[in-house]
Amino acid sequence: MIIQTNCLRRYASLVGSLALIVASTAHGATSADLVGQVAPLAKATQQGMVPSADERLREELKVLLLDMIESGAFGSPSPANIDLAIDAPRQRISSLGVLVDSSGSEAARNGLRVLGTTPGGSAQRMGLQSGDLITAVNGSGLSGLGESEAGMAQAAVILREKVDGAGNDPLRFDVVRNGKAMVVSGVVASTWIPAVHLRLGDGFAVASADNRVAGSAEAQDGCGRVSIFDVAPRQQSLHAATLISIDGRRSPFGGQTSFRLSAGTHVLTVAERIESRYLPFNDRLRNSNTSEPYKTLTIHVAANTTYLLAAKLNQDRRNEWRDGAYWEPVIWKETSESCTP
Template sequence: MNKFQVLTLSGALALGLMGSGASFAQEQEARDHARAAAVAAAKAEGKAESVTLEEPTRSYFDWGAILNPDGRVMSVRSDSVAQEMGIEVGDHILKIDDQVLAEQSLQDLVSYLETLEHDHSFTVTVQRNGQKKTLSGRVKATVIPGWRLEVDVAQTVIDKADEASCGRVSVFVTPPQARDLYPAYFVRIDDDNVLTRRPIVKLSPGKHTVEIHELIDDPWVRRSRSINHPKSIEIDVEADTTYYLAARFVRDKRLSTVNEEYWEPVVWREVEQECESN
């Protein structure tokens, strides 16, 4: 996958977040696109410790008419600016504002349209049934917000162990959704904030309180982001053991979103794995 494909994937993140009232499903879709872009960026950059992709804010204007090379209108999209102006199939475009088609290529004329800013007024002169008509319109541009995606390739582990021996807690592995288990991310461990981009944490043997936040994307779940809080689970960490955490979807309580009874943090897998503290 090349960088152009990565940018295309990442662009979906900006589109997914355009509306301030974006639903959780849209946010989750944006996360999925961002995750795919992050994986692609990491592969593209090889051994780089971090990768940054970004694009500035931009806009484009699609006025809704398709023209053949000589400027004749082939089709007009419903509810488009072209339709609102009164452009009809069969019209022959003569000029847009003071840009005369006979003096330039159709591509140059279309490029001029695309550079017009939002809410800018413009005119189109057409020939229809042997008569010239001048039609007026106003630009309705689509704005794509700027975005920045930082991918931390090298550092996936936080070492919070105080002793030579240690165990791990992890949200790195995607749990099986067939068992109603969904991804999560760390929020806090033993009253210490954790960077959410670190999916593995080394801990000293003993009891630890781990807070995670759910990333359940089941269509049955309808919750407000304002009341969506992390939950804690206590784990008695043993040396050389990795504990994989997930958010378990409690399907029979899927409508209990106010009290957040629809999910609970769980350890879904334990694996014996050598662990050495730095």
């Protein structure tokens, strides 16, 4: 495992950046078409003509997006119905540059074994070497921690969290090298990437005045959006949520994180996706709560407004798994954004 923070979010940010790309794929562009568009860029590079950052991003996004569509990453909807909105704050990308054996609890019984370091990277500059056994980071022990839910060593999860949260503060590693205990320390190199506000597709109208539940308010002119893209701040006990239905209607939601709604009142059916490490009970108890697996939230959608949906962890009731009292769906942020395609 290479310890590098936020790589998944960075990957998602790349995927969702340009509506231009969606237009080409949604109107019948094939793999050959896109490869044909990328080839001139590669040729220009070979001839010493350096492409601009904008050109590089556009071409790389075309290839990445095509690969994701063909691999089924967006689920069953056709490319014309893919709707993805990505909003992410400015963020720090930190890279320790160390490869450790995170294959399971047995491999990390006594700590994390260093398999290699990136030449010139932070780990190498600090003095970490292949063969070192990292037993603690900033005073947190890494031995005997077992496996994470993903089946990897929990020690590697702790190491990643420490790197993510280090900022400009130094990291201290307790290391065993050739049977001798020692300490290495240093600051992890990091880079700031700008805030992201990207749109993929023209949007998919999943709810309108024609499919309201009984008792809903009359529709207003215009439309707004509900987004489940996960940028909710954990320090505010806000976590990812999944949209199950809108006004009682289940649509092919696979691959969507943004949903266009007519202005007016709508009823959302929501499921929580709170990470297990934030909960005091295990997933067996969590999943046994079949009587109330989902919760509803009624919202009044204003025209040209995007509503960010999340699952709020109720800290004062976080142990109450039986009735799902530990969480509730909330709109945690509203932003002004045009809804028209």
